[in-house]
Amino acid sequence: MTLGIIAIGAAIAALCGAGAALGMGNATGKAVEAIARQPEAAGKINSSLMFGLIMMETCAVYALLVGILIVFILGGKAA
Amino acid sequence: MLEVSLTPTPCYVFGVNVGLSVVTAWCILALLLITLVVINIFVVRRMKPIPTGAQNVVELMVDGVHRWAEGKIGHAADFVAPVVMTLMAYVFCNTVIELFGLPPSTDDINCTFAMGLCTFITVNVTGLKFRGGIRGRIQGLCTPSVIVMPIRILTDFIAPCSIAIRLFANVMVGGIIMQLIYMVVPIILPAAIASYFNILHVGIQTFVLGLLTLVYVSEAIE
Numbered sequence: 001m002t003l004g005i006i007a008i009g010a011a012i013a014a015l016c017g018a019g020a021a022l023g024m025g026n027a028t029g030k031a032v033e034a035i036a037r038q039p040e041a042a043g044k045i046n047s048s049l050m051f052g053l054i055m056m057e058t059c060a061v062y063a064l065l066v067g068i069l070i071v072f073i074l075g076g077k078a079a
Numbered sequence: 080m081l082e083v084s085l086t087p088t089p090c091y092v093f094g095v096n097v098g099l100s101v102v103t104a105w106c107i108l109a110l111l112l113i114t115l116v117v118i119n120i121f122v123v124r125r126m127k128p129i130p131t132g133a134q135n136v137v138e139l140m141v142d143g144v145h146r147w148a149e150g151k152i153g154h155a156a157d158f159v160a161p162v163v164m165t166l167m168a169y170v171f172c173n174t175v176i177e178l179f180g181l182p183p184s185t186d187d188i189n190c191t192f193a194m195g196l197c198t199f200i201t202v203n204v205t206g207l208k209f210r211g212g213i214r215g216r217i218q219g220l221c222t223p224s225v226i227v228m229p230i231r232i233l234t235d236f237i238a239p240c241s242i243a244i245r246l247f248a249n250v251m252v253g254g255i256i257m258q259l260i261y262m263v264v265p266i267i268l269p270a271a272i273a274s275y276f277n278i279l280h281v282g283i284q285t286f287v288l289g290l291l292t293l294v295y296v297s298e299a300i301e
Contacts, residue, residue: 050290054290
């Protein structure tokens, strides 16, 4: 019972990946549009895009860390 | 069974528990130092106007990082680029040893938090240096208006934590996924996937650390 609830908690933490994926897709799509419109600004667009992607990736990594901590630390204690 | 722990693996040096990651980092530092001394003796002291062989590689790395930093932070690159290069070399060497079956020392949150602190100190020293002392730095912190100052100070303090947790989580998760793959398919497949997690992924994390340091510095000096 407790293990089941812990697993549900980890699954909810992993939902953060959906948000990060939406953000990444949106940002990359917009960057591609911008490069298509103005190919000479590709370098600047790319570096801004990279910074934004890193920030979104951080969000996803935090969720991953929380999920892993829930599964291994809490799950290890409950089992 | 899978083993995951947040506390560093204990390792005793002269009866003091310093943790395995610290001992690994010491060995890596010694190796890096020896490499640098060798490069200094055999390459840097025999610099030629037209580079050949190893001089090409050394110039490519140093000049590459310097030019990259210059594109982000302008004239402050002379001051920051060596620090960024050092941080990147340290993190890369400490993480890539996983390829040789050794425990990576960035798998320990103490190590990555030290990296975050280095970034924090670099950012603040550069900010103080290039904005003209404490007054300029505080002025820079409340640039649009005074209301945003607490938020900007908070951002400055969160930055090292963010760097530390990102690097730690990425390396740890890479290790966990590799362990899972070893449990499912013990032959052939791990070799292919290890080349991603232990080389490409390490390169990306190193690049991200350097990029974040440069971006925070550019925010501090503008």
